[in-house]
Amino acid sequence: MSEASSTVTDDRERRLIAQVDSISNQLCQAVDGGFEFHVHTDSDEIALQKLAQLNNFVLDSVRRTIRDLQASRDELEIRVDERTQRLNLVLTATNDGVWEWDIDSGNITLSQRWSSMLGLPLEGGQRGLDDWLSRIHDDDRAEVQRSLYQHLDGLTSAVNVEYRIRDARDAWRMVLCRGLCQRNGDGVAIRMAGTQTDTTEQRLVDPLTRLPNGAYLDLLLQGRLARIPFAAMALVKFQLLNVASLFDGVAVDIAVAALRGLVQRMRRQLPPKVALIALPEHTFAMIFETDAADRLNDALEPLEALLAQPVEIDGQQVWLSHVSGIAALNPAEPVSVDEWRHRSRLALANARLSGVGSRRYYSESLRHWERQTSHAEQLIRGALATRGVRCFVQPIVDATTGEVRCFEALMRLREPNEGIVAPVSFIEVAERSGLIAPLWEMLMEQALPMLKDEAICERFGDSFSLSVNLSPRQLMDPHLLDTMIAILSRHGVSPRRLQIEVTETSVLSDPARAFRILDRIRGAGISVALDDFGSGYSSLAQLTSMPMDTVKIDRELVMNVSTLPRKRHVLSAVIALCQRLDYRIVVEGVEERETLNILCDWGVTDIQGYLYSRPLPLDRLVVDFSPPRPCRVRGAGRAASGSSLPAA
Amino acid sequence: MIGLIQRVLIDHVESHYGEAAVDRIAAQAGVSSPGRRIDTDYDDADTLAFFEAAGDYLELHHEALMTLYADLFINWTRRHYPMFFSMADSAQAFLGRQPAIHASLGAGIRDPDLRSRVNDKFRVVDQSEGALIVEYRSANGLCSLYRALFARVLAEYAQSGELAETRCRHRGDDCCRFEMTFATGPGSLSGSVA
Numbered sequence A: 001m002s003e004a005s006s007t008v009t010d011d012r013e014r015r016l017i018a019q020v021d022s023i024s025n026q027l028c029q030a031v032d033g034g035f036e037f038h039v040h041t042d043s044d045e046i047a048l049q050k051l052a053q054l055n056n057f058v059l060d061s062v063r064r065t066i067r068d069l070q071a072s073r074d075e076l077e078i079r080v081d082e083r084t085q086r087l088n089l090v091l092t093a094t095n096d097g098v099w100e101w102d103i104d105s106g107n108i109t110l111s112q113r114w115s116s117m118l119g120l121p122l123e124g125g126q127r128g129l130d131d132w133l134s135r136i137h138d139d140d141r142a143e144v145q146r147s148l149y150q151h152l153d154g155l156t157s158a159v160n161v162e163y164r165i166r167d168a169r170d171a172w173r174m175v176l177c178r179g180l181c182q183r184n185g186d187g188v189a190i191r192m193a194g195t196q197t198d199t200t201e202q203r204l205v206d207p208l209t210r211l212p213n214g215a216y217l218d219l220l221l222q223g224r225l226a227r228i229p230f231a232a233m234a235l236v237k238f239q240l241l242n243v244a245s246l247f248d249g250v251a252v253d254i255a256v257a258a259l260r261g262l263v264q265r266m267r268r269q270l271p272p273k274v275a276l277i278a279l280p281e282h283t284f285a286m287i288f289e290t291d292a293a294d295r296l297n298d299a300l301e302p303l304e305a306l307l308a309q310p311v312e313i314d315g316q317q318v319w320l321s322h323v324s325g326i327a328a329l330n331p332a333e334p335v336s337v338d339e340w341r342h343r344s345r346l347a348l349a350n351a352r353l354s355g356v357g358s359r360r361y362y363s364e365s366l367r368h369w370e371r372q373t374s375h376a377e378q379l380i381r382g383a384l385a386t387r388g389v390r391c392f393v394q395p396i397v398d399a400t401t402g403e404v405r406c407f408e409a410l411m412r413l414r415e416p417n418e419g420i421v422a423p424v425s426f427i428e429v430a431e432r433s434g435l436i437a438p439l440w441e442m443l444m445e446q447a448l449p450m451l452k453d454e455a456i457c458e459r460f461g462d463s464f465s466l467s468v469n470l471s472p473r474q475l476m477d478p479h480l481l482d483t484m485i486a487i488l489s490r491h492g493v494s495p496r497r498l499q500i501e502v503t504e505t506s507v508l509s510d511p512a513r514a515f516r517i518l519d520r521i522r523g524a525g526i527s528v529a530l531d532d533f534g535s536g537y538s539s540l541a542q543l544t545s546m547p548m549d550t551v552k553i554d555r556e557l558v559m560n561v562s563t564l565p566r567k568r569h570v571l572s573a574v575i576a577l578c579q580r581l582d583y584r585i586v587v588e589g590v591e592e593r594e595t596l597n598i599l600c601d602w603g604v605t606d607i608q609g610y611l612y613s614r615p616l617p618l619d620r621l622v623v624d625f626s627p628p629r630p631c632r633v634r635g636a637g638r639a640a641s642g643s644s645l646p647a648a
Numbered sequence B: 001m002i003g004l005i006q007r008v009l010i011d012h013v014e015s016h017y018g019e020a021a022v023d024r025i026a027a028q029a030g031v032s033s034p035g036r037r038i039d040t041d042y043d044d045a046d047t048l049a050f051f052e053a054a055g056d057y058l059e060l061h062h063e064a065l066m067t068l069y070a071d072l073f074i075n076w077t078r079r080h081y082p083m084f085f086s087m088a089d090s091a092q093a094f095l096g097r098q099p100a101i102h103a104s105l106g107a108g109i110r111d112p113d114l115r116s117r118v119n120d121k122f123r124v125v126d127q128s129e130g131a132l133i134v135e136y137r138s139a140n141g142l143c144s145l146y147r148a149l150f151a152r153v154l155a156e157y158a159q160s161g162e163l164a165e166t167r168c169r170h171r172g173d174d175c176c177r178f179e180m181t182f183a184t185g186p187g188s189l190s191g192s193v194a
């Protein structure tokens, strides 16, 4: 090789090396992980151009692969994001908290909503399972643990448990916890996760009034009794007696709104710290931090003052009556929750008996009353079981003709040891316990056949009617009329031969409703009598609008009229009014002939009383009672307002 | 078009008819200096004009020029890109990879628009045992070149086969479509290439 040609070769080689080196140097740019560059060469050598070209291809491929990866990662992220958003939406909509339990570490992760549900600060990071369990109510904790572990052990398909949990204010909330276990290929649990739903509204709130309910009261009572040191407290039960009148003839939603409004006003009459709790039968409970009667009376007065005002509903005013029962506990004698509740119930039941507006404190004497009550209840139940109901009858006689117009059926119970028991010992308990209805039906089963009894009809004719008493509770029973019609038709007796007797008190507790019911009863052909008129405080004016046929004047107004002129004036005025209003009149409790003569003088014909007959057992009637001789009317046809009376 | 296409033709004219012949052809085509770098993109119209002028110079009809060119081209590419040939053990395999080869060479172009123009020209539509369908979409309309190269590739692999151009831009279709079948007969790469 010549010198010149070897120089040319050297030159070419150096250029080639320099150009390869330039390509390598350009490739150094990839060191930062960036591939956005091109390899370039000036060389005319095909091999170098190829090298540049294929490097560019590789770079382009890398760029494309990165782009594709990035695109699928972006897409994945978008999808994860969408899913997370959807899940969050669901969780926000359901307002659920989320929990996750890492099985290996034992750590629990709780979502922000989980904590805020309980008013707890969001302590970022993790806690132990015990932290959670310690907030759960003692009575529920074991069940929650069991539910978690049963699912962990694969015995159940999911966790689904409802329990009470203490919130940041130390109040109880009801929550529903649901969860599922995630397991690895071998079925070993890795983590458990789920939601916690606040069900307090559903479980601890009364849907009608939106106040806390009985379950909530239980929690409060337990909490209060568990407090150390034990402090004086009182459980007050306050019952509204005639809430039904709010609903009379008013759309349900309007009545409900009125009741809710009233309940909120009641709540505001209480100290802020005293919760108003709704129990069944329009009863409300409150716990006060004192056992002193004067302080409790002070606390209840605003509530009672509120109810002294009428409730406005649909342009009408409705007065609600109430009673309250109080069970105060002094720090020296703690009791169980059940006992505490029982005491308040007794006090309230007793208050109900004592009439509208009364306030009763629990005391040992209520125990005695309770025993008596329970004795009466046993008596009734025994009588029902052994058909121990006995029908007695007392005639109502038309004094002018001596004919029996009517027999009043009276209930007695036969008890093996005590013999025949009069209503005074059991009727109120029967009424309160709801046992009055079966007793009454037994009485009717015995009384109705007398209307067709041959011997009785032979002696007293077949036009007399039968009169029976209805208790307040029976009167308000929506099925009453159906029951009466059914029993009449079973015995083949016309409604025209039946009369019911109701008292002022049963009508006046809710007059509008009672009047409607009485209208329907009369519409069916059954007569209505107002019993014991004059024994209560009802005004004569109230009588005028009452749908009834007969007024039965109480013995109280009749006693001693022959000797006491002032009493005579009152009775004559009452009778005169009834006559003007065209009511039939029955005078009860007539025992003396002189009284009868006076009444006959005033034109009163229908007389009931010992003068004619005491109440007789039905089976003794024909034997022991014969129709009397007619009364001789001294000045015929003179009414009570007539001239034989001094002006009333 | 990438300079590789012209280079094969220029190298042939230069080695057989001298540099002056190249200049004459270039002058007739109206191209001052025809590009020949294999990593550079040149004006399509210049390339097409250069081919036409070369046909006139060589006194060859278009189809004959393409047949000649296909032979030159395969010889040239086998020398410079032997790997593409050894990677394919049959004509079908080679032709099936051809769109990818084009895309890899096009990847060297700096301008992304031009790059995708090269990359998008060829597309394998379907491929199965003994059959291959390729679509060719280019304003240059060089389906004649494709057909010539198909025949040359079959010869290269000593195989036989058929090509039907079921769609063609010259007939108003939006692309050319080559439906090819291959006889699975004797013949091997080593035998025909050697």
Ligand code: HEM
Pocket: B001, B002, B004, B005, B041, B077, B081, B084, B095, B098, B101, B102, B105, B117, B118, B121, B138, B139, B140, B141, B142, B143, B145, B146, B147, B149, B150, B153
């Ligand atoms: C190693 C093999 C091959 C190489 C390196 C190669 C390379 C190239 C290059 C660089 C271009 C210019 C592309 C442009 O600028 O758009 C081209 C165009 C073309 N090649 Fe190939 N090619 C090869 C095989 C083939 C085969 C086997 C066929 C047909 C069976 C073919 C058909 C074509 C056609 C028709 C064009 C013209 C495209 C146009 O601009 O319309 N090539 N080739």
